[in-house]
Amino acid sequence: MAEDLSTLIEDVIDAGKPEQEVLLGKLLNQKEFDALALLLESLPQEQRLSTWQQIPPESRIDILVEMRSDPRESLLDAMSLDELDALFKDLDAEDLVELTESLPPRLVDRALLAMDERQRKYYEVAQQYADNLAGHWIDHHLYVLPQNAKVRDALRLMRRELPEYVDAVYLVNRAGHFSQAVRLGAVIGAPDHVHLTDLVEPDFSQVRAEENALDAALKVQRSGYSALPLVDESGALLGRLDIGVASEIVNEYYEGQIMAGAGMDEDEDLFSPVVTSAKNRAVWLGINLMTAFAAAWFIGLFEATLQEVVALAVLMPVVASMGGIAGSQTLTLIIRGLALGQVSSGNRKALLVKELRVGGLNGAIWSLVVGIVVTFWFSSPLIGFIIALAILMNIVAAAFSGVVIPIILDKLRLDPALSGSVVLTTVTDIVGFVAFLGIGTLILL
Amino acid sequence: MAEDLSTLIEDVIDAGKPEQEVLLGKLLNQKEFDALALLLESLPQEQRLSTWQQIPPESRIDILVEMRSDPRESLLDAMSLDELDALFKDLDAEDLVELTESLPPRLVDRALLAMDERQRKYYEVAQQYADNLAGHWIDHHLYVLPQNAKVRDALRLMRRELPEYVDAVYLVNRAGHFSQAVRLGAVIGAPDHVHLTDLVEPDFSQVRAEENALDAALKVQRSGYSALPLVDESGALLGRLDIGVASEIVNEYYEGQIMAGAGMDEDEDLFSPVVTSAKNRAVWLGINLMTAFAAAWFIGLFEATLQEVVALAVLMPVVASMGGIAGSQTLTLIIRGLALGQVSSGNRKALLVKELRVGGLNGAIWSLVVGIVVTFWFSSPLIGFIIALAILMNIVAAAFSGVVIPIILDKLRLDPALSGSVVLTTVTDIVGFVAFLGIGTLILL
Structure with a gap:
């Protein structure tokens, strides 16, 4: 895929018009909307x-919903009202939810007006x-059926249409609350008159609408099912979260984490206009400048x-840099632990102790190495001793900060x-x- | 989930034995193997x-396969041969593939001996x-059927058992090559005597066994199907790649990327023994030390x-730091583009030009800011001018390096x-x- 795409980009950029059209036509025919979005x-x-x-x-909406929001916006901005109206025809609620962040409110309203009643209601729920x-x-x-439904009712549903990622029938009670689920496999094998309640899966998970989206998505991925029912506070079945959306x-969460490390967001456009891009990144440079000052x-x-x-x-950059690297290792481990819910008040202390020990050990080893190198480099055992002590202190401080800083930020909801x-x-x-200059001052002056 | 887990960890760590057993029992009953692995x-x-x-x-193998390999190894190492033999009973090929990296070769052989013929063959294929x-x-x-099969054949298959993530029947020709696929939905609605070839999905994708695992997994996630057929070079159907495994x-790829940023791998154990952990991280500190020197x-x-x-x-750390931050922004964007296959020989030049422009603009703005601050701080317009020029040069160099370095590394397969x-x-x-000290020397000495 990645390699196919590279070739494709070259072809589109280098090829003349006619070849390009053939290529696009091929992708469109094969409904490779995601490849077109990446392209x-x-x-x-x-x-x-x-x-x-x-x-x-007619293919535009399928491509737009696959795109990241910044580059998508560059296309939506360039479209005429007529083109947009064509886009809004037959729009469903999920597509509009996806587009909303890239559209000005008045265009969202325009899209809603073009939408049928049911889809508009779905949009409002979302x-x-x-x-x-x-x-x-x-x-x-x-697929939803009342609790007293039988196998034949389920088969009747299935004979009509089988949507993507549907592998179970959800049963609801009279109040519309989700009660249990039956796998399609169980339905297909069973005689017509059997009650679905006799075929239910034990302990079928559900997802609450108020739940964190990432937690819910991971739950779907790990469930072994293609989707889980989505319920509101009272337990009423609202819809489902399928594994395509969950993925x-x-x-997006992971991409966001990676981009956040450089102060950007996951929607950053590879080819955003220079001014937009410079503006997006300037804040991060400014914050960093303050810390550097x-x-x-x-x-x-x-x-x-x-003097x-x-x-x-x-030598002072060496001390700062060793601390920075050691700290970022601890930080990365703790951030992952926090995201997975693995770092809690129960094991925080044990974690801190372990990281301080790792820091102490690595600090001892590398301060020794640096101490020896510097002793010979500057023909001064005293400077060797000073930098060794400073590095040890900084690596241990880094281990402490690497555990404590992300936990505090997380508590502050940053x-x-x-x-x-x-x-x-x-x-x-x-x-x-x-540490380095302070110890140096004490010892050398 | 994340919050549930936090509470759980606290309970297990703080609670006395009896409460702990109740908690574990509940998770085991609900088959929350993934939560148990995280715990x-x-x-x-x-x-x-x-x-x-x-x-x-009987629950151990399901938990082990969900764990990261370092913490998993800590458990496997502590198990007796009897316990391991119990684990190896009824092991299937996919479980052993997952365990192989955490087991010494002689234990893998022992597990293979306990395995039935078919599973052993599957293991060897993998x-x-x-x-x-x-x-x-x-x-x-x-589900596999010959090309001349009818709806009734497919229904007979489905009545037996419906495995996880199966939403299509794969048709093979006489040579065992994958030809087409029929969605279960199409089968259920159709009369018994209809040929499956009349119901096939147009352009059903497939995955080659030799294909990069990440590309293949993304293809599955984007396909809209719960799995795609997996074929060898000749087109023979070997099996499938399902969306659970794909996810x-x-x-794991994304986690690996995040951990790699700090020189660790995604299997790093939150509570690995201090010496192991220090050793894993020492290499990264050593490499960094050389660059610092x-x-x-x-x-x-x-x-x-x-002097x-x-x-x-x-002031010199300010110059280095601004360049480092600006460079890491470009680098992060390009690394993502490379991973998605979006950076190719076709658009490299355009990307470089755009990043140089962004760098030039941000460099101009921030060198002006720094120049003014430094002029007042040190009451020296000359030093202000020197640092401004050095920062501009460094941010532009960072933009250039941020594009060029990852592309070269990628070519070198690093x-x-x-x-x-x-x-x-x-x-x-x-x-x-x-730049900073050089310009300083030229102008001030």
Whole structure:
């Protein structure tokens, strides 16, 4: 796939018009909407728009919903009202939920007006829940029957249409509350007159609409079923969360974590306009600049020492950097643990103790190595001793911060994947510089 | 789920024996093997082992296959031969494929001896493919019929058993090559005597065993089907890749990317023994130390300048840090693009131009800000000018490196997520220090 796509991008960019059309036609015929979405995202703005013009109106919505929101917005912005109206024809609720964040409110209203009554109602249900809650991602293609239904009723449903990712019939009581589920496999093998309640799966899981979307999505992926019923607070069956949507939620979460490490979000467009992109990234540079200035201020406290012993100036980045790396290892481990729910008040202390020990051991080893190298490099056992001590202190401080910082950020409901590394680096920079230059001042002056 | 798990960990760690048993019993009854796996991973070694002793033998294999390999190894290592033999009873091929990396070869052989003929053959098929290829993750629960089969044949199959994630019947020709697929929905609605070939899905995708596992898994997730047929080079149907396994492959890939950023792998145990953990992380610290020493060596070239103008020593980390942050933003974007196949020879140049422009713009803005701050801080417009110029140069160099480094690493078949940031930081550190101190030397001395 990845390699196919690379070839494809080259072909579209290099090929003349006629070949390009053949290629696009082939992808459209095979309904490779996801590949088309990735392709459009990979094209510079101008080629993206000209390629988009070649996509027939009836395929456009299927491609748009697969795209990341920034590049999608670049296409929606360039579309005329007529083109948009064509897009909004036969729009279903799930598509509009996906598009909403890329459309100005007046266009969302326009789309809603074009929608049929039932889909509009579905849309409103989804919008009651924020996009980090399971309810936002609800799907309405499901088999539902009353609890007293029999095998023949289920078969009648199945003979009509089998939607994607449906592998069970959900039974509801008179109040519309989800009660149990029967696998299609059990239905197909059974005689017509058998009650479905005799065939139910034991302990079939469900997902609450108010539940965190990521937790719910992981639950679906791990359930072994293609979808789980989605219920409201009272237990009423609202719809379902299927494994296709669940996989999108999980993949977006991971992509978000990776992008957050560099202060960006998962919707960042490979070819966003220069000004937009610079603006998106400037904030992160600004925050980082403040922490760098803070570190510089601390270094400034030791100007006199630096002037005396210029070797300290040469070596100080080594101390900061070793602390930063060691800290980021602990930080990464704890962030993953927090995301999986594995770090709790029960094991926090044990974790801290373990990380401090690992830090102590690695600190001892590497401060010894650095101490020896520096002793020979600068022909000064004293400077070797100073840097060894500073590195040991900084690696241990890094282990402590790597555990404590993400836990505190998580308690403050800040995303540790986004802000953890900035805070950590600030700590390891300052501890590193102050320890190194401070000990140097005490010993050498 | 995440919150439930946190509570659970607290309960297991804090609660006395009897309550703990009740809790475990509940999870076991509900077959929450994944939650149990996460729970065991979250416990310090001692408690992990004592909790493991309370898990009845028949549930153990289901939990082990859900665990990450490092913590799993800690449990397998502690098990007696008798316990292992109990584990190996009724082991199927897919379970053993999962366990193989955590078991010494002689125990794998022991497990194979206990296995029935068919499962052993399945295991051997899977082992022909490395674990980064789709064939390694093959599943054998599928519906297969010859091309001339009718609806009644398919229904007969379905009446027996419907395995997890089966939503289609695969048709093979006489040579055993996959030809087409029929959705279960189409079968259920149709009369008995209809030929399945009249009901086939157009353009049903397939996955090649030699294909990259991640690409194949993403293809399954995006297909809208619960599984895709897995074929060998010649087109012979070997088995299938289902969406449950596909989701595990994708999630492990993303976790690996996140952990690689800190030089660790996705199997790192939250509570690995201190020495193991320190050893795993030491390599990364060592590599980083070499790059830090390289940077220090470059700083050392300017000792004379630093002695003259100590302000340069105070400010030099600011220059390096701004370059590092700007570079990591570009790097993260390009690494994602490479993983998705979106960066190719067709759009590389356009990407480089765009990133250089973004770098130029952000470099101009932030060098101005830093220049002004430094001018007032050190009452020296000259130093302000020097740092502004150095930051502009470093941010542009960072944009260039952020595009070029991951592309080169990828060509060399090195994982850019693992080594990209080290190489990039080395470049931005050295460019930053040399530019700043070099310009400083030229202008001030």
